[in-house]
Structure formats: structure tokens, C-alpha cells
Amino acid sequence: MCLAIPARVVELLADDRARIELSGVQKEVSLALVEDVAVGDYVIVHVGFAIGRLDPEEAALTLATFAELDAAMAGERLLTPPLA
Amino acid sequence: MCLAIPARVVELLADDRARIELSGVQKEVSLALVEDVAVGDYVIVHVGFAIGRLDPEEAALTLATFAELDAAMAGERLLTPPLA
Amino acid sequence: MSYTRPLDLKHGRVDLSHGSGGRAMAQLIHDLFVRHFDNDYLRAQNDGACFPLPAGTGRMVMATDSHVVSPLFFPGGDIGCLSVHGTINDVAMAGGKPLYLAAGFILEEGFPLADLQRIVVSMAEAAREADVPIVTGDTKVVEQGKGDGVFITTTGIGVVPDGILLDPRRIQPGDRILVSGYLGDHGVAIMSLRENLSFDTAIKSDTAAIHGLAADMLAAVPGLRALRDPTRGGLAAVLNEFASAAGCGIVIREKAVPVRDEVAAACELLGLDPLYVANEGKLVAVCPAEDAEHLLDVMRSHPQGRDAAIIGEAIVDPNGFVQMETTFGGRRMVDWLTGEQLPRIC
């Protein structure tokens, strides 16, 4: 019920709306709950509304911690979970 | 459109209505357009209303004139069409 | 973990889950259709039924009818048995011995399961009585307001014995036209329930599978030219179909056409002509003149042909007109039905 997914904004539309894209599927969503969204941004979409923005840098950081796992597996623990 | 058929009244119903019968088929009709109808009377039914009564004596007379035809056929003309 | 909550056949209703390909649908099919139709083909739970054919089968016949009758239950039957009879009869009218039926259900959301069960039981009985199992089927559910309770499409297949060639194009001037009994019962039974027309009558629909009668007729007179069941459009439609296929005319005698008094009276009341009223358990046959009396005897010795009659003959008329000698002594055409008579009778 709370499921929401990140999708890229491909077009800003009238009435505080935008067209988002996810792997070739496009859909209109409302931007009424987010501010200063630009084309190219990733927003988090829930029941037809963007409810937040996805922060690419933070995503990259999280993925980086996963990448560290190989090292961690080797023995010593390098991984520090990020405290935002 | 003006087709109407004679049917026998088998039951008087509330609201100026009656049940009529024609060869085993019964139907409700309105008596709003006729007066003093009794069970056993033949009425002439048109679009769900009795629009008149069928006079059995006159019907018999008409049929009698048909019966005269045999005689008529024989030669002399006996048939006098009834002028009501 | 083997317990499954049974369908609520008393108060339950069809809902959208019964048509969505999930367990609710599987349960409906299993607990209702498979249970009542009860045969190995259905129990195999395939999407189609696979069956052996009688040895030496050279020709087959397939026929289909969608049934949308309203009301669903009527004096003498319901959409369930009607849908079995109607298709069995079409197979039989092509000279086929009906073997198997398929049934497609289109259910309207909200339809009471109890009514559905009544219909299914009636189908099952009709199929059993006719000895023609319903071996495969399909169920769809449409939203409320997109259907009308239940529509049933049945398809039947049968095998045609060698030597039988029923084809109205073979009708020749001089051939005799026969009907198997009183006409118009089904249509009048349905009309008697229509809100705007309602009248009371003891008339019941004649819905019945008449493949047995047809088989007797074909056995006795293999040279029968054509058979057809006078459903929508009544006797008039069948005669016009025959005449136009054969490219000859047809003359019938009004006096010879069997119509019950009550049916005649109902038609009189409604301004209809019994020749156009639907039947669901009658047939019209055409045979060479020399076979007519024998065929009539065979028909009359079958319970479903007790009231059979020879009603007329084919004549030379390249216009393919159907004429009738009226009881009154004149002659007139019996044309196709024009416009609506009454919709949803089958």
C-alpha cells in the first residue's frame, strides 16, 4: 500500500504535473507535493503523486557501501553505515 | 393500429379494471371507457382498454344472415343487410 | 490444509474474482460446472476436451448458438436447458448425431449464485437426458451493467451418418413441407412474462432436444432434403430460407399449420402472427412427395412428432416467394419478419 517507486521526470506539464518514465513506460503524475522538480530528476511516485525526490548521490553512496562488501568479506570490516 | 378484439370478462377487479379471457389467455384491462360491464360480458379490447361492448344478439343476427346465404345461393335473394 | 470454504450457493453472488483466473474462478468452475455436468472430459480440467470419435466417422457437423433470453426462467424451461436444446437441435438439423457440447458463460457481476446453480443444474439435466455431455467450457465475468445476468453460448458437434445430405438447395418443386407439431409455444411463453405485455396462459415453452425425432426421420427417409428448427423468425423465416436457398417457391395451407388455440389467442391479443413466433422444440422438414406420408407416420409415432402435419409443398417460382392459402380461401405471401417482433426470446 505504501509501495512507491523512483522514476525519471521527462517532461513538466501544466497544472503542477509531470510525465515520468520508468524503463520505457511513461505516466503522468502530480507534483503538488514536491518542490522545484526539473526534467531529469528522479522522483518517488506513489498513487499518482511524486512524494519526494530520489537523491542520486546518496543512492551512489549506498551502492558504494555494497561494493565495499567484497573487501569486508575478505576479513576486516570497513563498512560504516551512513547516518544521514 | 386500430385492431381490437372481443374478449369475455371473467373477473371484475379494483380500480375500474377487469380480467378478460380469450381462448385460455387472460389479461387485465381497464374499464375506464365503458359502463356497467359484468362478468360474462364480451368487451372489445384495444391497447389494454375495453372500448366497447360486443352485442351477442347482433352478432347472432349477422351470423344468421351468413347462414341465409345457402338459400340465397339457391337463387332468390333473401338477405337484407341489417341497418342498425 | 485440504479444507476449502464452499461456495455460498444460497446467498452468494457472482463477483469479479470469479472471472479473474484465480482460485475463486477455479472453485466456481469446479464446484458448479464440473460437479453438475459431471464427466471425465471436464474433470481433466484442460482448456479443451479431447475425445475419440466413433469408428468410420467421415463427416461431422458443428453448430453454435449464443443464448440471451430474457427472462432467464420461463414457463417450461430456462436459459440453461434452452442453451443445451438449441444447439443439439442445430446439430440434429444438419443430420448429425450430437456427440459433445461446449459451453461459454458470460456472467454479470452480482448475479445470484443460487440462480446460476439452477441454470447449471437445468443444463446438466438437459444434457444428460439428451445423452450429449458438456465436455468443455469457459467462464467470464463482466461488471454490473455490462451484461444481463447470464449469457450462454453453446457449441455442439456431431457425426453425420453416410448417405445423409441435408441441404435446402436440394429442395425441388413438388417436395412436401412438414412440421413436427404446434407452433409458437416458446415465443408466447416468453412474451407472457414481458412486463409490458404480461398475460396469463398455461402455455409452456416447447424447449426440447429433438435429435431423437430427427434421427428416426432420417432413418426412415434418408433422402430428406432439409431439416430446420423454426426458432427466431418462426416458421416464416425457415420457409423463406428454404425457398431462397432452393430457388423455388413454397406454398403452405394455413389450415394445415398446427397452432394451439391459446397461442392463436395470445397472438390475436398482441397483434402478432404465429407464423413468426419462435419455437425451441419443433422442426420443419422437406422431403420428396412420395416419402411424405411415410415420413408423417414416422413423425407421428414419435412422442415429439405426435402433432406433425404436412403443411405444403415446394413449387416452381424463381422468385423464391413463400405463399399461403388462407383458411379464408385466398392466397397471400408469407414474407420474412420485418423489424423486431420481440427481442431476446432465445
Add this chain to the structure above:
Amino acid sequence: MSYTRPLDLKHGRVDLSHGSGGRAMAQLIHDLFVRHFDNDYLRAQNDGACFPLPAGTGRMVMATDSHVVSPLFFPGGDIGCLSVHGTINDVAMAGGKPLYLAAGFILEEGFPLADLQRIVVSMAEAAREADVPIVTGDTKVVEQGKGDGVFITTTGIGVVPDGILLDPRRIQPGDRILVSGYLGDHGVAIMSLRENLSFDTAIKSDTAAIHGLAADMLAAVPGLRALRDPTRGGLAAVLNEFASAAGCGIVIREKAVPVRDEVAAACELLGLDPLYVANEGKLVAVCPAEDAEHLLDVMRSHPQGRDAAIIGEAIVDPNGFVQMETTFGGRRMVDWLTGEQLPRIC
């Protein structure tokens, strides 16, 4: 007197007279259905079609499906070709070579004749392409508000070559499960048009007749255990049907199941699982382990099986559970669809 006013196929609409058994109905059938479906069986204008069978036919298969898809026209097809493909596929999934189709139409008063023509032309093309003629049919008209444009019930029959025995009850632990291509295209194409869901995608319905593919597979691996087209309820429904019929379990590998990115994305957006989404031109096959690679090769060399894959195998499990190894590395059940996924997809 030979002139007949043609049907107004541009602006005309279905009205009640088109279903009443009179000349208007005869004209509709003749000018639209017979004209486009175009074969001798229909031209004979009987209520059933009579046809010879290929010599030596021992077993036949009959399958039926009612089609109520909404909307009637969708990317990649329409109810017309869908109704031809759907039934041909059911015949093929039983191992049959499809021979003939019957079609029952339930039309709603007011339905544009131009749309009906589009649908009929699409059916005719589909039937021609598949080389399976529509040999008999039926037409009913229901009042406005009692239907939804058009419903089409098709029934097909076919002959089953000797030596073929497709029956999910024959599935044994160790048998391999294959699918013929990408899953979920049809369901997603339909959903993309639903008012409440509307999204834009290039995904088209995969509706297609796949009896050719099935025939190649059966020729190569006559010992195939079971075939089924994953329509309503999707792959999950077929696997559960197989498992419960066979009384064994099934394990599939998520990674091996072919799903297009766009289909995965649409499902993500709507919170659906592609395993439950409908297909109309795919099949699921089960074969002995030793035949699997050969079967896969045969499938991949057919244009309709280019993206075929072995997705799993049958295992010993008297509960008949279907499990999946997730891409993530865990294992979970793939149960029947519960409740509605989305109604009216076929």
C-alpha cells in the same frame, strides 16, 4: 426486385432488428460475417456447418472461449483476432491441429457497424492467416445497457495426431518447464488503456495463433507432457494447474523467466507481478528432462518461440506447491492469483 439497400457500414448502428430473425439479421450476417469469413460452409447458410474429416481421424479436441475484453481495440489487436487466436490456441494446447471455428456474437444495440466491421475483418484475417475457417456462427442483439458493445464466443475443433497425449496428470518430478517467450505483454497492453491506470508504453498485445509452434514442438517431442497457454491468471495459474493436476511440485527460477523491461516497469508502477499477467500468444510446455534441450532448440527456431526458455522443473511435492528461486537468492511460493487482478482482459 433484386436490389437490396446495403448496410450503412459508415454511420449505421446495431439495432434490435439485427437480432430478431428477420431480413435485417439475414443481411447483417450475409453482408458482414459471410462476406468476410468467406467460405463454403457459411455460404450454405445452415445453422450448423457440415464438413468431412481427414481420413483416419481417431481423436478430436473441442475448446471454447467467450471473449469480453475491454477495451475492444488495443495495441496489437482487438477482440476479433483475439477471439480467433484464443480458441485456436486452446485446441493446439490439447495437441490438436485446429480445423474449424464457430463464432457466437452478442451485440449491444447501438454498437457502430463500422466497429463491428473492423472486428469482423480482423477475425477473418486472423482465421485466414491461421488457416482455420470460421464455418458457423450465431448473432444475438441485446438492448443497450445489457451488454458491452460486443462479446464473441468462439469454439474450435481439431484433430489430434496419434501418439500425442497431452495431459498435465502425466507430469513427473524431473520434467522441465519451458515458456515460449516474453510474458505479460497482453495484460500490460490492455491495462495501459484503462482509464484509471492509463500509461504510455510501446508494449503491444502478443495475441497470436501459436498452433504452428505447438505442431513443431509435438513433431519434435511427441512425448511432451503438457502444453497450456498462460492467459488469465498468467504463468502462475498454469503452473498451479499443472502442479495440482500432476500431484507434484514445480520450481522455477525467476532469472530464467523472460519478461520485457517495459512489462516489468508497468507492473512495478501498478504493483502487479508479471507472473500473473495475461498472455495471448505464448505457451508453457512440460517435457521429460532429456528432451528439454532439443525442445528448446525447436522452439527457438520457430519465430514464435525465438525467446523461449527453460524456466524450471517439476519436483516431488505432494502438496502441489509452485515455488520460485528469486533473483535475490531466496525461495518463495508462486500461488494462484487471489481476487481480481484486472478484469476483462480477454
Add this chain to the structure above:
Amino acid sequence: MKYIDEFRDGDIARKLAATLATEVQPGRSYRLMEFCGGHTHAISRYGLLDLLPPGVQMIHGPGCPVCVLPIGRIDSAIELARDKGVILCTYADTLRVPASGGLSLMRAKAQGADVRMVYSCDDALRIAREHPDREVVFFGIGFETTTPMTAVVIQQAAALGLTNFSVFCNHVLTPAAMVHIMESEGDPSRVALDGFVGPAHVSTVIGYGPYEGFAQHYRKPVVIAGFEPLDVLQSILMLVRQINEGRAIVENEFTRAVTREGNRKAQARVAEVFELRECFDWRGLGEVPDSALRIRAEYATYDAERRYGMAYRQVPDPKACECAAILRGHKHPRDCKVFGTVCTPDHPIGACMVSSEGACAAHYTYGRFKEIPLRAEVSA
């Protein structure tokens, strides 16, 4: 069916026909108009023409209420159902009458208009009571036979205080139309009529008195006849006798149902609710003075024409259509170029091709085979 079957007896018919044959004067022609569609229907359905001797010719009159409805009136009915969103209740006969733009009520219904076929105007009232949220209009058509029940439902609606019910009144009057037919006698293209088979159930309601002036003034015999075929045959015999004897009075063959006064109660109902319309456009006949009824001011709220501010627009009949001449008795359906080809009961061009009481439809459906001689008949 008592009082029905007796009047369809083929044996008597043959005897009547024989009598008629002996009475018809050789070489003399008897051109008789059956005014009513009911008679037209009976003549066609029972093949009655086969029984008439040469010289007796039946000419169909304008007495089919469906046939005389002009296009403009059907257009208005469609407008009500389609554009004003009312439930339009109508007798089935009107459903296929051609209107402008290729439409008919049946096609308007297929396009979504809420048109409902009723058996009785009673049903229209019931529908109005069942749908208090909808406006319900009854499409009232017909001659004097069908007018009284429309009056009854209007009075019932008033008694019930219904506010969602009204009547689109198109009721027309028989004697006015008969007069109109005679007034067009001057038309040089036409052959004179020798007598009239007079209305059956119209007369049940209005009595036969109203025709007496007509018979006297135009010196044409009128015989009121029932709708059963023996009634028609007998009335033809009676007309032939009047003609032979040079009489021109009203005779009543249909004594079992018709009196001189008619149904006083029904007449009173009609008079309470309706009043004469100065003028009414008939299909075929054009504007005929004092030939129709409208709803009285007391019942104005039940008058759909006032309620919806309907204005009548005259629409010319299709060019090819000979209905006008046929309804006046000047032409036979077979004289119309499009009869049976472009114009058929399934695709009627004129209104006479719609109801089975229409001259063209009756001829098409029951009689056209006679125009095409059979080549060889295999005997029974």
C-alpha cells in the same frame, strides 16, 4: 376464439363471394376505398382480393395512423428522446417510421435515446411513476379508437399529481380525412370512388352517425365494417348493392360493436381532455383543417408540445415517394418506382411501407407475388 373465428370462416366466404359475383353487374366497375388500415390488413392477410369478382376494385385509404404521421412529427419525437433526455414511450408501430436524416425512433434508440415500446399508454404512466426523477413523454398517435385511452391517462396523471408525465399528442380524426379525400376529387388524375368501407373501431367509439352527412353530401355509400374478413366481404356486398340500386347511405355491417351513437363515455373523456386543432399536417394529404386534436389548456402541463416549446417544422416527403398519391387512392403501390427495391419494410422510404396496415407494406408483405406470375406449378 368466440366472435372471431366465426367471422373468418372460409366456407361462408366462398358463398359470400359467389353471391357477390352474381350481383356484380357485368362491365360495371366498383371502386371501393377501404378507409382503414385495419381493413387493408384484413384484405391482405386473408388474401381477400382472390375472392372478389372482376370489376370490384379495392383502394387503400389513409386510415393507417402510422402512415399519415408526417416526418416533422417523428423528428420532434426523436428530438424529445434524444436532445431533451426524456423517456419516450411509444406504440411499436412508430419505431421504424422514417424521419429526417435517415433516422427513425429505432435508430435514435440505438444511438442512445431512451425510447420504450409500450403496449398500452397505461404502461407509459406506470413508467412515469416508477421513474419520478425522469421526464416521461407518451407519443400519442392514432385515430378516434386510440384517443380515449390517452385522455384517460392524462386525467389519471392529473389525479395523481404527476409532474413528470406528458403526452405528445398526434391524434387525428377520421371524418375530416374522408372529407378531404372527397374534396380532392377535382384532381384530374384520379378516377372517382364509388363507395367506402367505413371504419370499424373508430365507429365503435364515435358511432356511425358522423358519416351520415358525408354520405349524403358526397352521394357516396358508406358501409361500416368490422375488421374480420367476412365483415369486409359482407360490407363489399352491401356497397355493391347500394351502388347497383343507386343508394348512398350509411349502412352498418358491424352491428355487434357499433351503434349510431357510439361510446358516449369514451367521447366524453375525449371532449374533456382534447379540443380541435385548426389544422394538422398529414403525410400524403398535407394540411387538413379541423382534422386533429390537441390537449386543452386545463391539461397544459401534460402537453409535451407546450412543456418543451416544440415547434412543428414541415419536412417534405422524399421525392421518389408516392405515398401522397397512394393515401388519396390515386395510385397503387406498384406505381411507385422505388417500391420493393429501395423501399422495403426493412428500409422504408415512406411511412406506407412501415406498418403492416400501410398500403405499400401490405402489398409488399402479402401481395407482391401476384405481380410476378408463376411459371409452372406442381399440383398438390
Add this chain to the structure above:
Amino acid sequence: MKYIDEFRDGDIARKLAATLATEVQPGRSYRLMEFCGGHTHAISRYGLLDLLPPGVQMIHGPGCPVCVLPIGRIDSAIELARDKGVILCTYADTLRVPASGGLSLMRAKAQGADVRMVYSCDDALRIAREHPDREVVFFGIGFETTTPMTAVVIQQAAALGLTNFSVFCNHVLTPAAMVHIMESEGDPSRVALDGFVGPAHVSTVIGYGPYEGFAQHYRKPVVIAGFEPLDVLQSILMLVRQINEGRAIVENEFTRAVTREGNRKAQARVAEVFELRECFDWRGLGEVPDSALRIRAEYATYDAERRYGMAYRQVPDPKACECAAILRGHKHPRDCKVFGTVCTPDHPIGACMVSSEGACAAHYTYGRFKEIPLRAEVSA
């Protein structure tokens, strides 16, 4: 799918699992509650439990908004649709939730109630605009994730001056429920929880700040986690570490979407339209103070409860149903006597069997095979 697929990577999952296995202290048990149904769903759908080392135990929390809807609220929704004749617009998840008398919205719909499934509350507003003659009610359910858009449509309805639209508000609050779970710790029947996988998108909206007091007060670690399976695995690792180290703070695994403050604009919209409800009845949890929202007086005309004078009637859950204990984490679905027999997703008895996020449904649909060991498996 960018930012989705990366977080479902099986290889990384295996490595994370291996790390987790090395960090879990032998013999120690880690009882972790995933509060959200979204996490429950991810755990089940990806078979995540297979990757957890012994000792780590996941306990489903009450964070499925469908599961916590009490019978009385569904009864009210049915009443609106069936008895008040409104068009009731609802997210699909609620359609099969059991109500009184064997009903559900889906069954009420089959009985003729006008219940429409919508994907977004936007659609409910559109339906209201398309049907000005009908009353349209949106059945608003959900946690903080789903509340802001309900606020938006209420404000849009007000801006448009719609008079036929209202909302039946059942929005509930996460932190209050978490507190309630901890307050029921006293229950002797239950084993203590060691940590919480904290809400994903609820936190996107409200931020992770609101959990800080909770972690501190109850001394339980909370890790905010995304709904992708790697997020869940990672958050479990983070919880294990906090537990091992004796820490009890709020950590944020879901940094790509969640900040400490959350979405201020969404919070503002919610604050404008809604206010705290003193008390709300949760299925399973019973009356929870300050745990839900209601529509402010300024928007009273859009409040279906006021508009239709709806009074809440508490209805006890079915006797056999263990939802209450399961939602609190006291019991596992398999402990319910009717699980999988009388109660299945097709015939749910309790709400936890309805949505795939419900503990019972998730276990039935994805996990129940584990309870039944396979006898012999033919290797691939």
C-alpha cells in the same frame, strides 16, 4: 529500472548475507520487527528469510494500512455505497477486507453498490467532476505516505467548489502505533523485540526525526530502510550491529529518499487539512490514542463522516482470528488455527489475510510451503 534493479542484486545479497552471518553472535537471538507491510512484502516476495542466519528472526508489525482497518470502518464504507447511494472510490486493496455479515466492498459491489476501484485519489476527484449529479466519496486509508495526496484533493475540491465530493478519512499515524506496540510489552505472553526496521516511504514524508524519541525512550534501535530487498538486508545488518554494540539510535539506510526533516511541503498540506483524532480503533491493536487524523472543521463539507452523520460502531473481530496478536508481533500466522483452511486469501477471515502486505497473506502466498518439508527433490 534504475534505482530499483541495483537494490535487488542477488550477488550483493549473498555477500550481505555472508557478512551478516559473520556478525551475528552465536547463540544470541535478534528479534526484529519490520513495522511496514512494504517490508513484509519484500521479505516474502524475494524469499529473504532464506538469507538470514539462525538467530535473526523477523516479526511482522502492524504497518499494513489495510490490515489495521477495523470492521466497523469497512461497515461504514459499505453503508455509504449501498444505503446512501454514493459512488465510493477506493484503492483496490480494501475491496476484499471482511466486514460484518460476510460482506466486503467487493461483495457489496456485486449486490449493486457503486464501488469503484481507483489507482489514485485524483481519479476520485475526476469521477466527482464527471458525475455532478452523484455524490462521490473517497475512502481515504493509509499511513503518512498516502495522507498528503488526500489532503491535496480535498484542497482541490475546495478550490473547484465541488459540492458532491467528500472523503471518508481513515488515515493513521505510524509513530503512535510503534509506541503502542512498545506499551504492550508488559504482556507476559510475548517475547521482547530487539529492534525495528523502520518505515520507508512514511519516512520519506515525515523524515526520520520522529523516531528519535522512540528509540531513546524505549532503548530500541530503529533503522529506516527502503522497500527493496537489499535495503531490508542492509538494515538488518545495521540493526544487528547496533544490538551487538548496545546502541539504540535511529539510523537511516534509505538515505537516497529519506532525510531527517522529510517532505515539508507534504507535511504542510497534511497539517492544513487534517488534525489529530483523539482516539482511533485499530484492528488488532484496539483503541490507540492520537493515532489517526480527521478532517479539520474548515473542510467540514468534504468530511464524509460529518456529511452523512456517520457514527462509528466497534465490531469485535471474529473469535478465531489471531490478527490482534499477530499485528502486535505476539504470534505468527501459523499459530492461528484457521490459517490456510477456513482463512485464505480468497476467503479472508481477518484483514491480515487480505493484502499481500498482511502477515497472514504474505505467509500464505509466499511462505507456507516452508512449513511442509519436501520429501525428495530431483536436482536441476
